[in-house]
Amino acid sequence: MQKLSLRDRIKEARVSASDSFRGGKLMSSIFRPGSPFRKGYVDSPRNRSYVVMNNVLYHLHPVKVKRHGVRLSYTLCLGGLSFFLFIVLTITGIWLMFYFRPTELAYVDIQTLQTSIAFGSLVRNMHRWGAHLMVLVVFLHMSRVFYHGAYKAPREFNWVIGVILLLLTLLLSFTGYLLPWDQLAIWAVTVGGNMAGYTPVIGAQAKFGLFAGLEATTATLLRFYVLHVLFLPFIIVIFMAVHFWRVRKDGGISGPL
Amino acid sequence: MVDIPEHLLQRSAEARAKALGISVEQALAEMKGESDPTVISKEPEVKTIDETPAPAAETPAPAAETPAPAAETPAPAVKAEEKPAAKASKADTPEEVDFAPEVKVTQRLLTVVKAKPIQKAASEPVDKVNTWPHLMLPEFVSLMAMTAFLILLSAILQAPLLEEANPNVTPNPAKAPWYFLGLQELLSYWDPQIAGVMIPLVLGIAIWMAFPYIDRNPETHPSKRKFAIMFYTFFLAGAGVLTIIGVLFRGPGWNWTYPWIDGIWFDDLLDWIHFE
Numbered sequence: 001m002q003k004l005s006l007r008d009r010i011k012e013a014r015v016s017a018s019d020s021f022r023g024g025k026l027m028s029s030i031f032r033p034g035s036p037f038r039k040g041y042v043d044s045p046r047n048r049s050y051v052v053m054n055n056v057l058y059h060l061h062p063v064k065v066k067r068h069g070v071r072l073s074y075t076l077c078l079g080g081l082s083f084f085l086f087i088v089l090t091i092t093g094i095w096l097m098f099y100f101r102p103t104e105l106a107y108v109d110i111q112t113l114q115t116s117i118a119f120g121s122l123v124r125n126m127h128r129w130g131a132h133l134m135v136l137v138v139f140l141h142m143s144r145v146f147y148h149g150a151y152k153a154p155r156e157f158n159w160v161i162g163v164i165l166l167l168l169t170l171l172l173s174f175t176g177y178l179l180p181w182d183q184l185a186i187w188a189v190t191v192g193g194n195m196a197g198y199t200p201v202i203g204a205q206a207k208f209g210l211f212a213g214l215e216a217t218t219a220t221l222l223r224f225y226v227l228h229v230l231f232l233p234f235i236i237v238i239f240m241a242v243h244f245w246r247v248r249k250d251g252g253i254s255g256p257l
Numbered sequence: 258m259v260d261i262p263e264h265l266l267q268r269s270a271e272a273r274a275k276a277l278g279i280s281v282e283q284a285l286a287e288m289k290g291e292s293d294p295t296v297i298s299k300e301p302e303v304k305t306i307d308e309t310p311a312p313a314a315e316t317p318a319p320a321a322e323t324p325a326p327a328a329e330t331p332a333p334a335v336k337a338e339e340k341p342a343a344k345a346s347k348a349d350t351p352e353e354v355d356f357a358p359e360v361k362v363t364q365r366l367l368t369v370v371k372a373k374p375i376q377k378a379a380s381e382p383v384d385k386v387n388t389w390p391h392l393m394l395p396e397f398v399s400l401m402a403m404t405a406f407l408i409l410l411s412a413i414l415q416a417p418l419l420e421e422a423n424p425n426v427t428p429n430p431a432k433a434p435w436y437f438l439g440l441q442e443l444l445s446y447w448d449p450q451i452a453g454v455m456i457p458l459v460l461g462i463a464i465w466m467a468f469p470y471i472d473r474n475p476e477t478h479p480s481k482r483k484f485a486i487m488f489y490t491f492f493l494a495g496a497g498v499l500t501i502i503g504v505l506f507r508g509p510g511w512n513w514t515y516p517w518i519d520g521i522w523f524d525d526l527l528d529w530i531h532f533e
Contacts, residue, residue, distance in 0.1 A: 023424060045387070048387040048389050049387065050388070051389035051393075052387075052388045052389050052393075057393070061388045061392065061393070062388060063387065063388055064385040064386060064387055064388060065385060065386060065388050065391070065392050066383055066384065066385055066386075067384045067385060067386050068384075070386060072277075072393065072395055072399075074509070077395070077396060077399040080396055080399070080400070081399065081400070081403055084400050085403070088404070088407065095419065101405035107421040107422065110418060111418070114418065121410075121413050121415070122412060122414055125410075125411030125412075125414065125415065125416045126407055126408065126411040128416040129407060129411055129414065129416070130407055130523075132435070133407065135436050143489070146485075146489050147479065147486065147489070148477065149435065149476070149478075149479075149482060149485070150476035150477070151468065151469040151472075152469060152472070152475060152477060153469075154473075155469070155473065156470060157469075157529045159466075159468065159469045160466045160469075163462070163465050163466045164466075167462070170436060173434065173436070174434060174437075177434050180418055181418050181421065181422045182417075182418050182419040182420060182421060182422055183419040183421070183422060183423065183426070183428055184417055184418075184419045184428075184524045184525070185422060186422035186424065186433060187427065187428050187431040187432075188433050188434050189433070190431065191431050191432065191433040191437075191441065192433045192434065192437055193442070195427045195433070195437070195440065195444065215346075215424060216422075216424065217424070245400075254477070257412050257477055257478050257479070
């Protein structure tokens with residue numbers, strides 16, 4: 001028998017350990033058949049189907065997609081990136097909630113977050129720039145859909161849901177804008193709320209409902225906080241689920257042109 | 258009939274040729290209807306029973322001629338007797354076998370219903386690829402790129418935090434978030450009752466949502482829907498210009514300012530404006 005070098009023996013041991021782990025009961029219970037993380041995955045058409053079919057992502061993606069749809073230049077991933085930014089914002093937002101009280105202390109909490117908490121500044125920046133990016137990406141996604149004529153039959157209703165999602169995105173961003181409770185926040189929200197006050201007939205009521213009073217106070221802060229962290233995310237997730245479901249039911253990606 | 262693409266036809270002809278053990282060309286010809294389909298005989302061997310075959314005409318006679326109640330009693334006996342007869346005749350004259358009554362008929366073939374999907378799919382064959390890896394890998398890469406970009410941006414640009422909120426001190430100018438600045442700019446031109454509500458809400462949201470129902474042109478290619486493309490591009494340009502004016506060209510008192518002369522009043526990018 002040929003004597004193996006130390007490096008080869010280490011490699012052999014590593015491979016066999018990896019195989020017995022990946023083929024073990026634990027990994028088999030976690031990953032369903034066809035998963036590339038299971039032992040013995042080979043790149044075959046059957047396994048490629050299984051990767052999607054036996055995966056929670058099967059709710060998002062079909063096993064096969066139209067060839068022109070996977071070209072990056074067709075969608076620029078804008079819809080997927082909108083969803084991804086929503087997830088990033090949810091994660092960073094939950095993290096920020098640990099350090100934030102929607103009261104007179106809000107401003108102090110943000111200062112503390114930025115100066116005394118590990119990664120506080122970074123996570124706050126990610127949440128804020130991510131929110132701006134999401135508004136932009138959602139808008140670009142809508143433009144992409146428009147220019148491809150992807151709102152046409154049978155996708156008319158999904159466009160309607162998409163516009164609702166854009167409005168919800170704007171509302172989420174707007175309610176979040178007040179939370180740092182600094183001069184920028186309160187006056188931007190005052191300007192925005194006054195715009196709502198120009199609504200005919202119900203203008204005064206709309207403004208009162210938005211501000212929880214006649215002007216932006218800590219009552220407004222609490223109201224926007226609850227809308228921002230609970231109510232609007234709840235609503236937007238429901239509409240997103242319908243949106244993604246309709247994408248598949250309406251025949252997947254539109255086109256080709 | 259839908260035209261099946263040549264490469265799909267070729268692939269299924271190969272599969273058929275393999276299954277039936279014939280040449281690909283022959284399978285292809287069969288599928289195009291140019292030659293008779295190959296039939297593989299899979300009929301089981303019929304055991305011949307060494308008994309005198311009963312006349313075939315006798316079989317339906319008892320049921321047809323005898324009144325129904327009377328026939329019920331002798332029927333099993335007759336059928337039991339005929340069991341070997343039927344099988345024997347099957348061996349002799351295979352074509353008549355189907356019409357001979359079986360002894361224990363529990364089910365029989367009424368009609369052949371051609372298989373159809375329950376949903377009417379009027380789709381043509383489409384060129385498709387596996388989602389894994391052709392879609393999921395680019396998606397994953399773009400998510401990673403977006404994450405990297407966001408982290409980098411957050412590391413470089415500090416989110417603004419001005420003095421604590423003070424309802425008694427109004428900044429000049431007071432600007433809305435950037436995505437509302439086009440609207441704010443519009444508000445400064447007209448009576449707020451018109452600009453603030455009629456334009457953005459009624460026109461904006463209602464027409465926007467109803468757009469697919471207004472635009473009944475089924476074409477998707479840009480050259481065949483020039484008006485729609487133009488409409489959206491005008492909207493995009495208008496919104497862009499108004500927003501840029503609101504962000505860069507409006508200073509104290511909402512007066513026109515030039516960013517390169519008077520500076521920028523846009524606190525959202527405070528850190529970027531005073532970037533060192």
